[in-house]
Amino acid sequence: MTALPSRHAFGPSAQEQADLREYADFAATQDGVALAAATWFSRRQHLDAQEQANLAAWLAADPLHAHAYAQLQHAHGAARRIPAHIAARWAVPQPAPAPAQAPRRPFLRSLLPYAAAAMLVLGVGAGGYQWRQQPVFSQSYASARGQRLAVALPDGSTLQLDTATQLHVTLYRQRREVRLAHGEALFQVQSKQGQPFNVLSGPVTVTVVGTQFSVRNTLAHDGQLRVAVQHGHVRVAGARQEQVALTAGQGVTADAGGRLSAVASLAPDSVAPWRTGRVTFGNVPLGAALAEFERYGDTGLVVRDPAVARLRIGGSFSLTQLDRFAAALPQLLPVQIVRSGATSTISMAPKAAAQPPAMQLPKNK
Template sequence: MKSSLPPEVLRQAAEWLVRLDHQTDAATEQAFQAWLAADPQHRHSITRLQGHLLPLQQAPARAALRRARQPRAAATAAKCLGLAVLLGLAAVPAYEYGQQGYLLADLSTGSGQWRQQRLDDGSDLQLEGGSAVDLHFDPRQRRVQLLRGEILVNVAKDAQRPFYVDTPQGSIRALGTRFIVQRSGDATQVTMLESSTRIDSAGQQQVLGPGQRLRFDARGPGTVEQVDADALEQAWTHHQLLANDQPLADVLERLARHRPGLLLFDRQALQGLRVTVMLPTDDSDKALRLLQRTLPIEVSHYTPWLTRVTLTPAEK
């Protein structure tokens, strides 16, 4: 079996291919060479992407990668490689999804899919598009590990077994019933629809009540926000994305789970942009057009499988 590559490495590789296809200055060449040399997985990720191209496309792509070892030819080689990979990106979505291991998750959804599942204990679990969870139920406790995406949980009462949702940033214990958990970047966001939860993160605890939202990361819980729980649940029911003064990067990350292929963006570059909007997740192209009309961003489509969002030149 082929070893898996971290999803972030695959994303970085795709970013480099697009960047080098449009930017060939010396500084970019040097940065690309440094990226290739920093980790064997970087070169391996590009090679893996080549493996999904048609045979006629593979030969020039491999040659381009070999030439990339020569500093003066780096930009030209990367450009050729980028064009070849862009032609074959139709195969990337299934590959990337499988490499992340989500196909082996206990429950998962693909791009744009929604799923509702009744668990063995009677709890109800709903998965948004591009989400995955593992289940760990035993006589002492019930745990849902959120691997990716966003879930809505309606917890069944069980006096003997507490119910938890775990992410890399912490653990959420259900003290009541309905809540939403979303993984976004290196953080987790919890939104209470009904009753309460207790969040344990970085040695700190925080209890959330109805209509409250909290984002937490490796540093612990952030600031509690008030939200319209009814509106959020209605948006979920109608497959809509409701954002109220949220970072644009978080909105794009959620949209990315509802479209085939890759939606690329630089979270750091977009960190100053926040949005309040209602978007259709079932039509991500329309959602992106709506965002582009109201924000200083450009949406570039390279193929049906690769889209990039950047700041407009005046804002860079």
């Protein structure tokens, strides 16, 4: 007669239940996204193929996931620079081996130390300790829709904020940090030995020493984050430990998951053209061009036909002379503009021929 399995085989042991309670108590005191990011980050070098796929899916599921993971990467780099005698104060004790008669599940045995250690690194690296972490300057800046704002920082660097841009600047004794929430800013960074300048936006971190570059975060607008370099060089890091180096005349884009595109060459004067009151399009859909104009103010132009929105245009245009842009459209695209009060609807012209492969609008003055 076959022996019945023990009661222990039908459920967790008392020790395993204690493990579950211990982890639940710890997790209840932590931010859920931050804890998940910390656990993934701590285990990143021990993942099998399936777990790596799970991590990639988690990062892509929500921009907040990618941002939290990117913060861990930054915090980990900061924590590694802490002297050993100071880091020892926050050392996480290793758990004692479980008794042989009550084996503990490997997952439960390892998860709490991993998560606790990772949250400690995050706290230490992000400002949970006093050594070198007291800011010497901290200030938020924001520009309204249609407004541009120039900012001079105490370190000699300057910022130019485009329309509807929000960022926060924190200067520490040994590093400088800007968190760009949304919008676009042009950075002219004053070189300072031993004081790197980091711009954190969405899942991307841009690191420089001295250069001029722009960072644009319009993830909520078009799902993209762009970095463009006018002078000098920068290093751009995505959410998956990808890194690219950019020099003058180069740019890169990232999506909400932190995936970086191939490095692209930039046309002259294409870095932050809004500084001179212009906007530049490179063979983009008409709908995207109108949405870009709308970032600066109400245009009164409406497109309701998806086929019209897909027509492609390119060129450089004045942000203050939208009427010239509208007047040129029927001459260069198979469209007509019907005005009704304060709204002008762009629709396909009657019996319009198919649009040529690419239309390039001339610069207006």
